[in-house]
Amino acid sequence: MFRKVLIANRGEIAIRVAATLQQMGIRVACVYSDADRRALHVARADEAHRLEGNTSAETYLRGDKILDIARRNGVDAIHPGYGFLSENAGFAQACREAGVTFIGPSPEAMRAAGDKISAKRAAERAGVPTVPGWLGDADDGLKGVFEQAKRIGYPVLIKAASGGGGKGMRVVHEEGELQSSIEAAQREAAAAFGNSRVFLEKYISRPRHIEFQIFGDTQGQIIHLFERECSIQRRHQKILEESPSPVLTPALRDQMGQAAVRLAKTIGYTNAGTVEFMVDEQGAFYFLEVNARLQVEHPVTELRLGHDLVKTQVLVAAGEPLPFRQDELIPNGHAIECRICAEDASRGFLPSIGTIARYAAPSAPCVRVDSGVHRGSEVSVYYDPMLAKLIVWGRTRQEALERMSWALRRFVILGVTTNIDFLQDLIAHPDVHSGRVHTHFLNEHPDIGQHEVHVPTEAIVAAALADRLSKRGSSSNGKQGREVSETESGPWQSAGSWRNG
Ligand code: ADP
DSSP states (O other), X not given: OOSEEEEOOOHHHHHHHXXXXXXXXXXXXXXXXXXXXXXXXXXXXXXXXXOSSSSTTTTTTOHHHHHHHHHHTTOOEEEOOSSTTTTOHHHHHHHHHHTOEESSSOHHHHHHHHSHHHHHHHHHHTTOOBOSEEOOBTTTBTTTHHHHHHHHOSSEEEEETTOOTTTTOEEEOSGGGHHXXXXXXXXXXXXXXXXXXXXEEEOOSSOEEEEEEEEEOTTSOEEEEEEEEXXXXXXXXXXXXXXXXXXXXXXHXXXXXXXXXXXXXXXXXXXXXXXXXXXXXXXXXXXXXXXXXXXXXXXXXXXXXXOOHHHHHHHHHTTOOOSSOGGGOXXXXXXXXXXXXXXXXXXXXXXXXXXXXXXXXXXXXXEEEEESOOTTOEEOSXXXXXXXXXXXXXXXXXXXHHHHHXXXXXXXXXXXXXXXXXXXXXXXXXXXXXXXXXXXXXXXXXXXXXXXXXXXXXXXXXXXXXXXXXXXXXXXXXXXXXXXXXXXXXXXXTTOSGGGO
């Protein structure tokens, strides 16, 4: 087993991974940027190494610097978390060449999964249904695209082969918009991914997003750990995730789980991954993409199965067989996750920055909080605004929703504006209660969370006191911290596509 593992990440995921490693008796090394020198993940690690600079590009995305730190400090393995270097096949390859184990899939599997066109081809080979579309031609490019779009039928969706985080995606409703939309998507894809290749898909109206957790070991065993439904999204970013999906029948669940495993076998997948599907209004399912990493929403699966997915990742990376067989996995009850972010729902979800003046997370049976912050943490302009994840378990979906509602009411974060009120509004919505949701649900309900933030009086008093004691700025008018303009929030965008994963 590894003696020392370096976590190439920050925030809640670095802290969550450190907890498992320490429980396994493994020493935890972390890295931190200048902006993060007092961050919680640094305090939780057994040793910390500085990455000079602030932006992701200068720090957490510098695979060369991170690998150098690993080599000089006797690190056996690197856990990449999600985002940053987690799906970078070149980094996984460099780790392999340096003799440091990368805790994740092989670079080969990552390449096969990372390109949407090759993943779609693999799905077709595995007999997994894909969205009707057209992949274009490597030599002839988009010659014949007008006939192809007509054949597929409008509306069509243009997608980037290397896409992520919804970038390079355009919906086209009629032929007149096709050419200019393709050009815009190509420009966006070239700028974001260095690859302008795009392809066409039928645009599915009101799909549900349902994904399967998969796991493979180096002995060739591949299994699935059931589904998570993540249909509630904003600009392709997941907001609420749950398991089981309220709409899957046992037969459909079985079919989709088997499809996910077949696809994973086709690309020789190892370690943790997620196969994403869309399910249309008729109940037909289509392969969407493979995320070759640990997913943000993995705790939903952990609560239902009682298995630590990070521990499983570490065991498998160390060459051990999967610690469970498919027929030993029996999911229990219902789990829901909400992502707590420093953003203002009443102002177009603009990120909010500042110092956390008060932090009180809910605590009760079956309530889990994976947090990256505590009182005094700086929420800066440099990284993604997700502060914590709140995950609850209930025997039934109804019980889980009641527990989530209670936990959100007890979650107090002052000093920055958060989306907690928005989430309370969201889970109280009758359509969320009845499970009648799809990926455009929030677009169709722009009123959700559109009110001034209400902070309980006692929390304001506590914050004012804390403010006095610490002499740090925190307003007491409900709106807190400082809002960030669209241009200022630029560096957050560079964190990649993990927010949808
Ligand atoms: P990315 O990798 O950029 O996140 P995905 O392929 O995972 O892109 O798609 C992101 C989201 O876009 C999906 O969760 C779904 O909501 C929507 N989407 C993708 N493909 C289609 C489609 N063919 N029809 C309708 N919606 C789609």
